[in-house]
Amino acid sequence: xxxxxxxxxxxxxxxxxxxxxxMSSPVTARRGVMWAGVGMVIATVATxxxxxxxxxxxxxxxxIAIVIGGGFAWYTAIKVKMTEMPQMVAVYNGLGGxxxxxxxxxxxxxxxxxxxxTGVATQMGSDVAVLALLGGVIGSVAFSxxxxxxxxxxxxxxxxxxxxxxxxxxxxxxxxTLLLAVWVYHTGSGFPILLFFIAALxxxxxxxxxxxxxDMPVVISLFNALTGLAVGFKGxxxxxLALIIAGTVVGAAGMLLTFxxxxxxxxxxxxILFSGFGAAPAAAQSDEEGExxxxxxxxxxxxxxxxxxxxxxxxxxxxxxxxxxxxWEMVELLHKHDVDVKFAIHPVAGRMPGHMNVLLAxxxxxxxxxxxxxxxxxxxxxxxVVLIIGANDVVNPAAREDEASPIYGMPILNVDYAENxxxxxxxxxxxxSGVENKLFLRDNTRMVFxxxxxxxxxxxxxxxxx
Amino acid sequence: xIEVGGIVALYxxxxxxxxxxxxxxxxxxxxxxxxxxGSNFIHGIVVVGAMVALGVAETPLEQLIGFxxxxxxxxxxxxxxxxxxxxxxxxKSSKKEDG
Numbered sequence: 111x112x113x114x115x116x117x118x119x120x121x122x123x124x125x126x127x128x129x130x131x132x133m134s135s136p137v138t139a140r141r142g143v144m145w146a147g148v149g150m151v152i153a154t155v156a157t158x159x160x161x162x163x164x165x166x167x168x169x170x171x172x173x174i175a176i177v178i179g180g181g182f183a184w185y186t187a188i189k190v191k192m193t194e195m196p197q198m199v200a201v202y203n204g205l206g207g208x209x210x211x212x213x214x215x216x217x218x219x220x221x222x223x224x225x226x227x228t229g230v231a232t233q234m235g236s237d238v239a240v241l242a243l244l245g246g247v248i249g250s251v252a253f254s255x256x257x258x259x260x261x262x263x264x265x266x267x268x269x270x271x272x273x274x275x276x277x278x279x280x281x282x283x284x285x286x287t288l289l290l291a292v293w294v295y296h297t298g299s300g301f302p303i304l305l306f307f308i309a310a311l312x313x314x315x316x317x318x319x320x321x322x323x324x325d326m327p328v329v330i331s332l333f334n335a336l337t338g339l340a341v342g343f344k345g346x347x348x349x350x351l352a353l354i355i356a357g358t359v360v361g362a363a364g365m366l367l368t369f370x371x372x373x374x375x376x377x378x379x380x381x382i383l384f385s386g387f388g389a390a391p392a393a394a395q396s397d398e399e400g401e402x403x404x405x406x407x408x409x410x411x412x413x414x415x416x417x418x419x420x421x422x423x424x425x426x427x428x429x430x431x432x433x434x435x436x437x438w439e440m441v442e443l444l445h446k447h448d449v450d451v452k453f454a455i456h457p458v459a460g461r462m463p464g465h466m467n468v469l470l471a472x473x474x475x476x477x478x479x480x481x482x483x484x485x486x487x488x489x490x491x492x493x494x495v496v497l498i499i500g501a502n503d504v505v506n507p508a509a510r511e512d513e514a515s516p517i518y519g520m521p522i523l524n525v526d527y528a529e530n531x532x533x534x535x536x537x538x539x540x541x542x543s544g545v546e547n548k549l550f551l552r553d554n555t556r557m558v559f560x561x562x563x564x565x566x567x568x569x570x571x572x573x574x575x576x
Numbered sequence: 577x578i579e580v581g582g583i584v585a586l587y588x589x590x591x592x593x594x595x596x597x598x599x600x601x602x603x604x605x606x607x608x609x610x611x612x613x614g615s616n617f618i619h620g621i622v623v624v625g626a627m628v629a630l631g632v633a634e635t636p637l638e639q640l641i642g643f644x645x646x647x648x649x650x651x652x653x654x655x656x657x658x659x660x661x662x663x664x665x666x667x668k669s670s671k672k673e674d675g
Binding site: 119122126127129130131133134135136137139140142143144146147150153154157158160162163164165167168169171172174175176178179180181182183184186187188190192195196198199201202203205206208209210212213215216217219220223237300330331334337338341342344345346348350351352353354355356357358359360361362363364366367370371374455457460462463464465467468471472474476477478479480482 | 582585588589592593594595596597599600601602603604605606607608609610611612613614615616617618619620621622623624625626627628629630631632633634635637638639641642643644645646647648649650651652653654655656657658659660661662663664665666667668669670
């Protein structure tokens, strides 16, 4: 039976890697996650026959915990709206980190009980003890940090500092956690273990609070990688190769994903983690002359219907207004007028890289009509109309032209090279970053003021009546 | 139980890290959100470790913490799977094909 359990873990590890590999293309991704799901079920069922799982009461507890935890997660996962996906990913990730932390607590308590004042390390072996402590810290930080990330993305928590001299508190807590870890290592009692976990949880909170909401997806990705690493360490502590392999694969993949995301925002990871203090840039007042030219939704609709080529640039404002379904209706109508329509997506549109793609997919937009910035940026020149909905900073030419601008150097969509630009926007104010957008003052730009849902609805009516 | 010696575990660790890097290196931005959620699901395997930890728990305190570990791990795995599947289900090509 033991060999059968080990072989099941092996099969699960293979299925995880195949599943992740399949996620590199939208054609195979769904099959991939299903394979990984099969692997998860095999590993979980096999563990019920694991030689060290014994005692009827514990097995009953295992069943109850799986039913409650799994059932609750299934319910929330079915209910969550696509616009709220980033914070949901943060929550599930935090739960995994919390689980890794709790396993570390059980292992350390067992070590302490058996050690009886001779030191946890002598009982567990020093390498295992160190990895248990490391996994405990990382898992706890990922847990409490992810919960703060969720609260920030959900706009329940907006503070950027808890105390004066926040940075020093971070350093102090990190040192304290380390000292407590040393204490746990050398004693055999439960009290230092308790203090150690409290300090580690507080550390996760203090690290995450100063980081701005816009940077949060990168931080979630980092915590995702850290949870993977903590799971890998747990695998070592428990002598379970499936955990080592799955955790490490996720750890490495997550680190790479984190760097890719930071790169898309033209920021370094260190910059995101340590510069959140009062990061709001002083709104650079531009001396650009000119004024915004306003047109109604009907005029905008006519421009697009008589165009040959239209590119649509959707932003988070579109998703908030829930206008993605109406937009797709309009695109289908434009197709009937023989207009070539494409979608252009900036890597950081939405709340998380790739989030905008998910929102458009929800509305039924086929993924082969959606193009990344690098694929489409040269096509704006020669395009008749660009329709921008609820996006601001990612189309601001100041990032390319104005060295004094806070967003200078960020890669943007070159929409200003198009013949005509239509901007759907709720008001005349500056965008999310507080930077004024000179695009709105250009000769070839027309503003359509109003709620995205309402404006696109009127455009649909106009095109229908043509 | 197959014993995992320190140096063997180190080899496994290194190879798994390389595999993780290689597997993800060429993923397009379009799939970054589902991928993050999908890799999140995979570290839900921690539930297996939690089951073992609870399985060998002896004192009530160990049982309580082990119970929490299994509960959180199961929630991680199930929630991660369902949201990933929900997102990927929506991705469709404009060319009609069965898949």
